[in-house]
Every structure is written in C-alpha cells, then in structure tokens.
Amino acid sequence: MKKIAILGSTGSIGTQTLEVVETQGDIVVTALAAGSNIKLLEEQTRKFLPKLVCVWEEEKARELAVSIKDLPVRVVFGMEGLIEAATEPSAEIVVTAVVGMIGIRPTIAAMEAGKDIALANKETLVTAGHIIMPLAKKRGVNIFPVDSEHSAIFQCLNGENKKTIHKVLLTASGGPFRGKTREELKAVQVEDALKHPNWSMGRKITIDSSTMVNKGLEVMEAKWLFDVDMDQVEVVVQPKSIIHSMVEFKDGAVMAQLGTPDMKLPIQYALYYPERRFLPGERLDFWSLKEIAFEKPDMVNFPGLSLAYQAGKRGGTLPTVFNAANERAVEKFLSREISYLSITDIIEGAMSGHTVKENPSVEEILEAENAAYEYIESRW
Ligand SMILES: NC(=O)C1=CN([C@@H]2O[C@H](COP(=O)(O)OP(=O)(O)OC[C@H]3O[C@@H](n4cnc5c(N)ncnc54)[C@H](OP(=O)(O)O)[C@@H]3O)[C@@H](O)[C@H]2O)C=CC1
Numbered sequence: 001m002k003k004i005a006i007l008g009s010t011g012s013i014g015t016q017t018l019e020v021v022e023t024q025g026d027i028v029v030t031a032l033a034a035g036s037n038i039k040l041l042e043e044q045t046r047k048f049l050p051k052l053v054c055v056w057e058e059e060k061a062r063e064l065a066v067s068i069k070d071l072p073v074r075v076v077f078g079m080e081g082l083i084e085a086a087t088e089p090s091a092e093i094v095v096t097a098v099v100g101m102i103g104i105r106p107t108i109a110a111m112e113a114g115k116d117i118a119l120a121n122k123e124t125l126v127t128a129g130h131i132i133m134p135l136a137k138k139r140g141v142n143i144f145p146v147d148s149e150h151s152a153i154f155q156c157l158n159g160e161n162k163k164t165i166h167k168v169l170l171t172a173s174g175g176p177f178r179g180k181t182r183e184e185l186k187a188v189q190v191e192d193a194l195k196h197p198n199w200s201m202g203r204k205i206t207i208d209s210s211t212m213v214n215k216g217l218e219v220m221e222a223k224w225l226f227d228v229d230m231d232q233v234e235v236v237v238q239p240k241s242i243i244h245s246m247v248e249f250k251d252g253a254v255m256a257q258l259g260t261p262d263m264k265l266p267i268q269y270a271l272y273y274p275e276r277r278f279l280p281g282e283r284l285d286f287w288s289l290k291e292i293a294f295e296k297p298d299m300v301n302f303p304g305l306s307l308a309y310q311a312g313k314r315g316g317t318l319p320t321v322f323n324a325a326n327e328r329a330v331e332k333f334l335s336r337e338i339s340y341l342s343i344t345d346i347i348e349g350a351m352s353g354h355t356v357k358e359n360p361s362v363e364e365i366l367e368a369e370n371a372a373y374e375y376i377e378s379r380w
C-alpha cells in the first residue's frame with residue numbers, strides 16, 4: 001500500500017486527491033494539513049484516519065483536537081506543524097496542494113526527508129525552482145507534476161530524452177475574458193472573474209487564469225520542471241482545454257496529451273506513475289467536439305503573461321516579486337479593495353521598483369516576498 005501526505009487537503013486539489021484515494025482504495029493517507037476549514041478536515045480525518053493532522057491557525061487546531069479526541073490522531077499547527085505533516089515518517093509521496101508561497105518550506109522539508117513530491121503548488125517552483133530542482137537531484141526524489149499542463153508535458157516526454165525538446169507548447173484557455181480589451185475589463189467584478197470557462201478550481205488560481213498570470217506562472221514552472229529556456233516555452237490559446245499541452249521535438253514531431261478537463265487524471269498519474277489505472281468519468285467525444293481552435297495569447301490586454309516572461313528571464317528574486325505581488329493583489333481584489341486591472345498594475349509596479357538579488361536563499365526569497373508586500377501596503 002502506497003502512503004501519502006496531503007498538504008491542502010480541504011481545497012480543490014486536496015479533495016480531488018482524496019476522491020482518487022477513495023476510488024482506488026489502495027493508498028494510505030498518513031497526514032493531512034489545511035488552513036482553517038476544520039469542519040471538512042474533521043470529516044476527512046474520520047474517514048481516512050491519518051496519524052497526524054495540521055491546522056494553520058493554533059486556535060482552530062485546539063478546537064479540532066477537542067472534537068476528534070476519540071481518535072488516535074495527533075493535531076499540530078502553524079509552520080512547524082505543516083513541516084511535521086510534510087515529513088511524517090511513513091509517507092512516501094507528499095501532495096503539495098496548499099496555495100501560495102507558504103508551500104516552499106514544507107516542500108523542501110519533505111524532499112530533505114527523502115519523499116517524492118506530487119506538485120500542484122506551482123508558486124513554490126516559480127519562486128524557489130533554483131533550490132528545489134537541484135535538491136531533488138541531490139536527494140534522489142521525484143517531482144511528479146500535478147498541474148494539468150505540466151502533467152501533459154510529462155506524459156508527452158515519457159520515454160523521450162528531455163534534451164531533444166525543441167519547444168514546449170503550453171496550452172491556455174484564455175480565461176473568461178478572452179477577446180476583451182482593457183477598456184472592457186475595467187468594470188470586471190469578483191463574480192465575473194471567478195467564472196472559469198472549463199475548470200472548477202480554488203479562488204486564487206481562478207483569478208490567476210482570468211488575468212493570464214496563471215499561464216505566466218506555468219511558463220516559469222515548465223522552465224524548472226523540464227529544464228528549458230523561457231523562450232522555448234510558447235503559450236498556445238486553446239479555449240476548450242482539451243489539449244492539455246504539447247511538446248515539439250527537434251525532428252519536428254509534436255506530441256500532445258488530450259482529455260476532458262478533469263484534474264483527477266493528473267493527480268492519479270502523479271500518485272501511481274508509471275502505472276496507468278482506470279479512471280471513471282467522462283471521455284473525449286471527437287464527434288461532438290468536431291474541431292479544436294487555436295489562438296495566439298493577447299499579451300497587450302493581459303500584461304500578466306509578458307510580465308511573467310520578464311520575471312522568468314531575469315530570474316533571481318524577480319519571479320518571487322512577480323508572484324508575491326500577485327498573491328497580495330489577488331487577495332485585495334477578492335476582498336474588493338482594488339479593481340480588477342489593478343492586479344497587473346501592482347505586479348508591474350512591484351517588479352519595476354525591485355533590485356534583483358541573484359540565486360537567492362530561502363530567507364532571501366522570503367525577504368523579497370515581504371518587500372513586495374511592503375511596497376503594496378505603501379502604495380495601494
Ligand atoms: N485547483 C486546480 O484545479 C489546480 C490547482 N493548482 C495549484 O494547486 C494549489 C492549490 O490550489 P487549489 O486546490 O485550487 O486551492 P484551494 O484554495 O482550493 O485550496 C487551498 C488549500 O490550501 C490550504 N491552505 C491555505 N493556506 C494554508 C496554510 N497556511 N497552511 C495549510 N494549508 C493552507 C487550504 O485550507 P483551508 O481551505 O482549510 O483554508 C486548502 O486546503 C495552488 O498552488 C494552485 O495554483 C494547479 C493546477 C490546477
């Protein structure tokens with residue numbers, strides 16, 4: 001029986017991971033971690049009986065400990081607790097499904113403890129890829145991509161030599177506002193931006209998809225995962241999210257992975273790699289699909305993508321500033337403190353005022369994160 005820990009078990013990826021676990025019936029969950037949703041975490045704990053559960057907020061952790069005192073489950077909290085969950089001794093794979101840069105320390109701790117990573121938390125790789133990738137090599141651990149595009153690329157590369165990649169063709173839906181101008185985007189409200197055309201996901205990534213910042217983060221994620229240059233990653237808009245990404249090889253051959261938009265496939269593939277198992281659910285029907293359309297990304301009305309290319313090419317602490325500014329700006333947009341277009345204005349402002357530090361340590365990454373937050377607090 002495979003043993004796994006899930007960080008972010010109450011979220012979109014976390015709950016779908018538990019669905020896969022339940023359907024397959026041969027994975028043991030040894031640790032769960034969440035932010036504040038202790039009601040769902042209690043249900044999950046009663047069903048999967050992990051050894052350890054972590055709640056970010058101490059007070060909520062104490063509340064949960066009281067309500068599950070009949071179970072042989074230890075409750076921990078905060079960053080120390082999150083690291084304990086990530087390093088729970090019996091887990092072989094850690095699913096990193098927390099949202100945001102909070103994932104950096106537990107991911108590193110899990111890898112140091114020799115665990116494979118099923119990586120959904122793209123922000124960790126964007127900000128600390130130069131630490132994570134060499135560490136994976138040093139510790140001999142695998143990073144299995146969960147992000148749908150990166151799982152698709154990983155699947156296309158099965159049995160291939162990464163050195164023969166000519167281009168990674170990263171597909172994008174274009175989000176709910178594809179085809180709109182900045183003028184038309186001025187009036188966008190939270191509810192509009194939360195309507196992704198194809199995927200049901202957590203709130204932060206759904207906003208990121210609408211601004212194309214998600215695609216920018218994914219270009220940087222691809223650079224680290226597949227050891228390619230930023231310029232080798234080309235974004236191809238494919239509005240129905242049927243092609244999950246493609247690889248063009250040096251000889252001109254293009255491999256693609258297609259499927260219905262269902263995150264359980266990449267999650268299951270990451271958990272069982274290299275095995276493919278039956279996955280219940282809808283299948284692609286080419287006869288009703290009829291055609292697949294393609295467009296170039298609009299980097300003028302959606303500057304989030306071009307800012308991401310700038311950040312990824314420059315490297316150092318700039319991707320951290322891009323990411324941190326976006327995380328804070330999205331929080332502010334979701335709490336209706338700023339307008340929709342301010343999200344990318346904030347990212348641009350934070351990046352332009354930043355003095356890049358090369359090859360930053362984890363502490364320096366976190367300092368750059370704080371500097372971006374301070375910039376935003378002082379100006380917005
Ligand atoms: N959803 C998707 O389809 C995809 C998501 N991803 C990536 O996966 C990651 C998760 O996304 P998604 O599942 O959508 O996000 P959600 O917002 O749905 O879930 C986030 C999870 O993280 C937990 N969490 C938040 N803060 C903390 C904290 N401080 N300590 C511990 N746990 C915390 C939340 O707990 P609580 O709810 O209790 O607060 C929740 O379990 C993101 O990096 C996203 O970009 C990538 C590809 C697809």
Ligand SMILES: CC(=O)[C@@H](O)[C@H](O)COP(=O)(O)O
Pocket residue numbers: 147148149171172173174175199205208209210214215263
């Ligand atoms: C499901 C998934 O992987 C998301 O990251 C998805 O890719 C979002 O879609 P777009 O960013 O292409 O709109």
Ligand SMILES: [Mn+2]
Pocket residue numbers: 147148149150218
């Ligand atoms: Mn994706």
